[in-house]
Amino acid sequence: QVQLVESGGGLVQAGGSLKLSCVVSGRSSSRYTTAWFRQSPGKEREFVALISLNGVTTDYIDSVKGRFAISRDNAKNTVYLQMNALKLEDTAVYSCAARAGWPTRSGYSYNYWGQGTQVTVSS
DSSP: OOEEEEEOOEEEETTOOEEEEEEEESSOGGGOEEEEEEEOTTSOOEEEEEEOTTSOOEEEOGGGTTTEEEEEEGGGTEEEEEEOSOOGGGOEEEEEEEESSSOOSOGGGOOEEOOOEEEEEEO
């Protein structure tokens, strides 16, 4: 059984930074493409970023390019999302997800999900 647990969310002022972590347990994280998604009230879940199982491939939604950086440390079975220059519109519940396959932005393709961590950006 693969489990994902996110941490690192919180309240931050606009322009600030947060670093989210996603710990994969049950099997080695190196087996999985891992992605971050977010969802805010009244909106559909949105892809944010992904990283391939070996860390070579990354992908970002346009609105976070240049501000967010995804990385992984397979020795620690952990995937990170460094979020800089946060904006009010980044406020959401951020969830990590994993799949044993090629990188894809489609949330429907991910088999394993964490519970999410709240990120709130204030003015």
